[in-house]
Amino acid sequence: MDLRIFTEPQQGATYDTLLTVAKATEDLGFDAFFRSDHYLRMGSADGLPGPTDAWITLAGLARETKRIRLGTLMTAGTFRLPGVLAIQVAQVDQMSGGRVELGLGAGWFEEEHKAYGIPFPKAKFARLEEQLAIVTGLWATEPGRTFSYEGTHYQLTESPALPKPAQTKVPVLIGGHGATRTPRLTAQYADEFNIPFASIEDSERQFGRVRAAAEQAGRKPDDLVYSSALVACVGKDDAEVARRAAVIGRDVEELKANGLAGSPAEVVDKIGRYAEIGASRVYLQCLDLADLDHLELISAQVQSQLA
Numbered sequence: 447m448d449l450r451i452f453t454e455p456q457q458g459a460t461y462d463t464l465l466t467v468a469k470a471t472e473d474l475g476f477d478a479f480f481r482s483d484h485y486l487r488m489g490s491a492d493g494l495p496g497p498t499d500a501w502i503t504l505a506g507l508a509r510e511t512k513r514i515r516l517g518t519l520m521t522a523g524t525f526r527l528p529g530v531l532a533i534q535v536a537q538v539d540q541m542s543g544g545r546v547e548l549g550l551g552a553g554w555f556e557e558e559h560k561a562y563g564i565p566f567p568k569a570k571f572a573r574l575e576e577q578l579a580i581v582t583g584l585w586a587t588e589p590g591r592t593f594s595y596e597g598t599h600y601q602l603t604e605s606p607a608l609p610k611p612a613q614t615k616v617p618v619l620i621g622g623h624g625a626t627r628t629p630r631l632t633a634q635y636a637d638e639f640n641i642p643f644a645s646i647e648d649s650e651r652q653f654g655r656v657r658a659a660a661e662q663a664g665r666k667p668d669d670l671v672y673s674s675a676l677v678a679c680v681g682k683d684d685a686e687v688a689r690r691a692a693v694i695g696r697d698v699e700e701l702k703a704n705g706l707a708g709s710p711a712e713v714v715d716k717i718g719r720y721a722e723i724g725a726s727r728v729y730l731q732c733l734d735l736a737d738l739d740h741l742e743l744i745s746a747q748v749q750s751q752l753a
Contacts, residue, residue: 447721447752448477451741452519452675452729455498456484456558457491461506463735464498468507470738471514474745478515479507480549480729483522486558490695501534508542517547519640519675519729520621523573524553524564528580528600536585536611544612549619549640550578571627573599578635582618585611621675623652629659638671640729643704649674650723657724673727674720677705680713680744690740694733706730710747717752 451471455464468479483500487493504516516538521531531550539546552570553559559566567573576597587593587607595602620632621640629652632639639656641649657667679694679701681687687708691698701707706716706728717728732740 447717447725448727449744449749449752450478450480450515450727450729451476452480452482452731453735454482454484454731454733455503455735456482456487456493457489457733458487458493458495459498459735460495461498461503464503465507465510466738467732467735467741468511468514468516470741472511474741475749476514476741476745477727478517478547479511480517480519480547483518483520483525484555484558485525485564486555486561488555501538504546505538505541508538508545511542511545513545515545515547516542517617517619518549519642520549520551520619522553522555523550523577524559524566524570528577529584529602529605531577532581532584533609535581535616536609539611539613539616540609542612546611546613547617547619547638548581549621550574550581551621569599575631576600578618578620578631582635583607585616619673623648625652625655629655630663632656632670633659633663633665636670638673638727640673640675642675643677643731644674645704646719646723649720649725653724671727672724673729674725675729675731677701677707678713678730678732678740678744679705679707680710680740680748682709682743682747690734690737693737710743710751713744713748714751717748 471479485497500518535548552574556566576599584607592604593607617637619638620636622628641652653672660667679690706713
């Protein structure tokens with residue numbers, strides 16, 4: 447079971463804070479550092495000192511880390527033109543020596559679009575499908591050849607399809623709860639399917655839909671990685687769990703029901719239940735980025751047992 451650290455910097459974090467967490471992620475033996483792609487805080491957080499851009503952040507971390515994978519859950523398709531995104535991700539992949547993964551979603555948070563003057567189109571899912579075709583098509587185009595695309599929302603004419611990523615194939619992640627279109631796009635374009643903040647029962651149902659879509663598309667379902675993203679709140683005792691839950695403004699029992707909360711033994715047991723339905727990777731949403739002791743505890747008493 448791979449454990450990855452997943453952060454939400456729009457809630458309030460500087461680049462230096464993210465760098466500290468990423469270095470701890472690497473030093474403590476976690477598989478990857480991922481971040482959200484948002485420009486506006488959510489809920490009661492103050493969001494200070496303001497947002498950081500996902501791919502600028504990852505470019506910096508690419509030069510400051512050596513081993514961990516780096517990526518997004520999920521890059522918002524509404525924020526970037528697909529040709530530009532393909533260039534950005536390829537460049538960061540080169541900067542990291544081939545450690546980048548691209549999670550790409552349709553975009554959903556209308557308020558942040560209004561706040562920063564970003565168009566919020568109605569046909570977001572149709573645009574996402576074209577974006578996936580373009581980004582993967584540009585990367586797959588052989589050097590010396592060109593790539594053209596004629597879609598409803600995007601048109602490319604004889605693109606040189608450069609630069610190329612360092613990796614032969616940058617892993618693409620698609621995620622969500624959609625019953626039909628999401629599994630279909632996953633089967634067509636993705637290397638990994640991620641379901642965020644879902645129960646074991648809902649996750650199993652959605653994994654089944656993705657597996658069926660993969661078979662229908664002529665792919666082997668086991669060629670895909672199946673993963674879950676869940677908030678983490680682990681403590682060595684009840685008091686520590688309660689303290690960490692209070693800091694992030696959550697209820698312990700709610701976290702135990704909907705996330706990974708409790709003692710290390712409780713969390714290991716619940717991760718095992720996700721493994722039983724096919725998840726081989728978990729993104730631990732860590733909301734208090736100042737609490738490096740939390741990461742140390744998870745590394746020492748959760749990750750060590752799963753290994």
